[in-house]
Amino acid sequence: MKEMTGREIVKRCIEFRDPPRIGMHFQVDPIDGRVWPETDFGGAGYGPDPNFVPRQPGADEWGVVKVTLDPNSMGEAKVHPLGEGWRMLDTYRFPDYANPIRYVGLSEKVAALHAQGKYVYGDIPPLMLEPAELRGMENWLVDHLQERENLCRLLDKLVDLRLAMIEQYARAGMDAAITYDDMGTNERVFVSPKLFREIYLPRYQKTTAALHEHGMHFIHHCCGFVRQYMDMFIEGGCDVIQL
Numbered sequence: 001m002k003e004m005t006g007r008e009i010v011k012r013c014i015e016f017r018d019p020p021r022i023g024m025h026f027q028v029d030p031i032d033g034r035v036w037p038e039t040d041f042g043g044a045g046y047g048p049d050p051n052f053v054p055r056q057p058g059a060d061e062w063g064v065v066k067v068t069l070d071p072n073s074m075g076e077a078k079v080h081p082l083g084e085g086w087r088m089l090d091t092y093r094f095p096d097y098a099n100p101i102r103y104v105g106l107s108e109k110v111a112a113l114h115a116q117g118k119y120v121y122g123d124i125p126p127l128m129l130e131p132a133e134l135r136g137m138e139n140w141l142v143d144h145l146q147e148r149e150n151l152c153r154l155l156d157k158l159v160d161l162r163l164a165m166i167e168q169y170a171r172a173g174m175d176a177a178i179t180y181d182d183m184g185t186n187e188r189v190f191v192s193p194k195l196f197r198e199i200y201l202p203r204y205q206k207t208t209a210a211l212h213e214h215g216m217h218f219i220h221h222c223c224g225f226v227r228q229y230m231d232m233f234i235e236g237g238c239d240v241i242q243l
Contacts, residue, residue: 004020005117006023006024006039006040006041006117006118006119007040007114007117007118007119007120007175008117009021009022009023009040010023010040010041010119010175011119011175011217014217014239014240023040023041023119024038024039024040025039025040025041026038026039039118040117040118040119041118041119041120041121042113042116042118042119042120042121043120043121043122044106044109044110044113044120044121044122044172044174045106045122045123045169046097046102046103046106046122046165046168047101047102047103047104047105047106048102049061049095049096049099049101049102050101051096051099052095055081056079059079061095062081062094062095062130062133062134063079063081063092063093063134064077064079064080064081064133064134065077065078065079066078077132077133077136080133080134080135080136080139081134082134082135082154083134083135083136083139086147086150089150089153089154094157094161095161097161097164097165097168098161098164098168100168102168103168103171103172106168106169106172107171107172107173109172110172110173110174111173114173119175119176120173120174120175120176121174121175121176121177121178121217121219122165122169122174122177122178123177123178123179123180124161124162124165124166124177124178124179124207125158125161125162125179126179126180126181126182127155127158127159127179127181127200127203127204128181128182128183128190128191128200129180129181129182130158131143131151131154131155131158132182134154135154141190141191144191144195144199148199151199152199155199155200155203156203158203159203159206159207162177162207162210163206163207163210165177166207166210166211166214166216167210169214169216170214170216174216175216175217176211176216176217176218176219176239176240177207177211177216177217177218177219178218178219178220178221178242179218179219179220179221180221181220181221181222181223182222182223182224183222183223183224183226183229184223184224184225184226184229185224185225186224186225187225188225188228189224189225189226189228189229190224193228193229193232196228196229196232197232201232201235201236204232204233204236204237204238205236205237208236208237208238208239209237212237217239217240218237218238218239218240219239219240219242220233220238220240220241220242221242222241222242222243223243226243
C-alpha cells in the first residue's frame with residue numbers, strides 16, 4: 001500500500017476523515033542548538049510589488065510604521081495611515097494584491113511542495129489587526145460605535161483584497177489560506193460578541209465561502225482569549241483555529 005503523504009494526512013485531519021496520525025509541524029528554529037525540521041506543511045504566497053515605494057522611511061505596503069525593541073517580534077504600529085480621520089480613506093492607496101506579477105512562479109512553487117508531500121498555504125490580510133494598525137487601536141475600538149459605516153467600508157475593502165488573493169492562490173493549486181489576527185487580550189475579546197456577529201461574521205463568511213468554493217481550507221491564527229467568538233468561528237466556516 002502506498003504511504004499517505006503529509007498533505008493528505010493534514011486534509012484528513014481537517015475534514016475528520018480518519019487520518020492515520022495528526023498533522024505535524026515542529027519548531028524549526030534552533031532550540032539549544034538542535035533543530036526539528038519535520039513538517040507536513042509548506043508556505044507559499046505573493047511576491048513583492050515591483051511598484052512599491054515606501055510613503056516614509058520604515059513604512060510597509062500599508063503605510064504602517066512599526067517600532068520594536070526585539071528584532072524577533074512583529075513590533076507595534078506607531079504610524080497609522082488613517083489615524084487622522086476617515087476622510088483619508090477616500091484617497092488611501094491599498095496594497096495591490098491583484099497584480100499578477102506578484103504571483104509569477106507561485107504555481108511552480110506549489111507544485112514542487114506538493115511533490116514533496118506538503119500541504120501548502122498562504123496568508124491573507126487580517127480583519128481586526130489591519131484596521132487597528134491603520135486607524136490606531138483607540139480609534140479603531142471607538143469606530144465600532146461612532147464610525148461603524150466607515151469601519152465597514154474599510155472592512156469591505158479588505159475582503160475584496162482577500163478575495164483577489166484567494167483567486168490567485170486557487171489558480172496556483174494551494175490547499176489553504178491563513179490569516180494571522182489578534183482578536184482579544186489575555187482576558188477578553190476586543191469587540192463584544194454582538195458587534196462581532198453584526199460586523200465581522202458576514203465578512204468572515206464571505207472569505208470562507210470563496211475558499212470552500214475552490215476546495216480550499218481557512219486557517220485562522222488568532223491571539224487572545226476569544227472563547228466568546230468560538231461558536232461564530234465555526235458558524236463562519238473556519239476549518240482550523242490556531243490559538
